[in-house]
Amino acid sequence: MWKGRFSQATADLVQQYGESVSYDWRLYKHDIAGSIAHARAQLKAGLLTDEEFSSIESGLREIEKDIDAGKFEFSIELEDIHMNIEAELTKRIGAAGGKLHTARSRNDQVATDTRLYCREEIDTISKLIEDLQKALLGKAEEYADSVIPGYTHLQRGQPVTVGHHLLAYVEMLSRDTGRLADARKRVNVSPLGSGALAGSTINLDRQQIADELGFDRVTTNSMDAISDRDYIIELLSAFALVGTHLSRLSEDLILWCSSEFGFATLSDAHTTGSSLMPQKKNPDVCEITRGKTGRLYGNLVSLLTAAKGLPLTYNRDLQEDKEPLFDSIDTLKIALAVNAEMITDMVVNVDHCRAAASDPLLLATDLADYLVKEGVPFRSAHELVGQAVAVSVETKTPLDQLDLTKVSEHYGATAKDVFNLETALKARTNPGAPSIENVRSEIARWNSILG
Ligand code: ARG
Secondary structure, eight states: OOGGGOSSOOOHHHHHHHOOHHHHGGGHHHHHHHHHHHHHHHHHTTSSOHHHHHHHHHHHHHHHHHHHTTOOOOOGGGOSHHHHHHHHHHHHHGGGGGGTTTTOOHHHHHHHHHHHHHHHHHHHHHHHHHHHHHHHHHHHHHTTTOEEEEEETTEEEEEEEHHHHHHHHHHHHHHHHHHHHHHHHHHSEEOTTOTTTTOOSSOOOHHHHHHHTTOSEEOSOHHHHHHOOHHHHHHHHHHHHHHHHHHHHHHHHHHHTSTTTOOEEOOGGGOBOOSSOTTOOBOHHHHHHHHHHHHHHHHHHHHHHHHHTOOSSOOGGGGGGHHHHHHHHHHHHHHHHHHHHHHHHOEEOHHHHHHHHTOGGGGHHHHHHHHHHTTOOHHHHHHHHHHHHHHHHHTTOOGGGSOHHHHOTTOOGGGGGGOOHHHHHHTOOSTTSOOHHHHHHHHHHHHHHHO
16 A cells, blocks of 8 residues: 555564454444545545446445455455455456545544444443343342342441342443443544544545534544544443443342352353352352453553553554454443343342341441430430440340340330331431332332333
């Protein structure tokens, strides 16, 4: 493509080192769509005849079909997907193919392709996140009123319901789709026409190209447009955070499925056995998800690092944007899909959950609240209940069986009524709190949001 200036062929190792077509071939549809829009603008500018435009368009469509069918031979001598397609077009249609690159550079071309690709994948991933939300919501509905301990520091804290616990993940994931929708606005901008870095002396209608490709607007600084990878970094960051959420869910499920907790059982289809220990049923999907989250973080850090020292504008380092992006997208798509399936098939062992939540110590805070209602300042109430807990632990008497009136005069005859899980949950009616009515109305709200 640049033979004019060179008298030596590119060394084999340089070709191997620098090629990207082995992975950026996946941009072929976006590259072809971008080229057709660019050619149409050339037609409008009088740079192509109708016949030339038609042969470019149909030539590109033929190439697309061949790539779809796996019949296209990519060559690393042509470095990347852009040059592979352009060279093949010229081979097929002759001189008109050589006009396609007028007023364009691979720099604005690759930025365009990658933005189109990101836009498509944002939509796919957002849908997969919603599918997982629906799976969690379905389970939340099934176990809306199953009580379970809520933890802080992995120590039993206060009772909640399984529904409330699972809806927490629905919330996290909705922030994720929100972040993706926001990032999409910055992705959906057309850099085509920015050229190598300084536009072109041949001015094509950039808005027409943007409209054809479904971009919201055109970029406004050619130097920024071709060197900007913020939109990928933002996505990798949003993906990393989805990973964080999936990883926390995984960790919860790993605990829930342990014999020690016994709160949930995953289906045989979504667990694996041991090659040695016949009794094992392992939550590998959760562990793989937790592990793969490391890759999502690594991909983000890798591109942040690649971008940080680059002078304006394009530097070949930027080719290193693709593998992290592709890897995060591939990793996340399968992680979301398998987690949705696994959650759908999960069974919650409501009796175990209830037994664990029936520990009266989980209502120690409610007992302090009772004292507050009797006029005791909260700090004193906290201390009084702390003393009662100490007596309970020392005498091995469950808190709800202690004679509280002996511990402090502030406890009245109704103090013991505090130790009723149902009333304890019922009392938590403030927005966001886990009363069963609240959980049910949250489920209804999410059902109407997610459809
Ligand atoms: N394959 C290249 C990349 O992904 C395309 C842009 C090449 N531009 C250049 N000036 N060498 O970054």
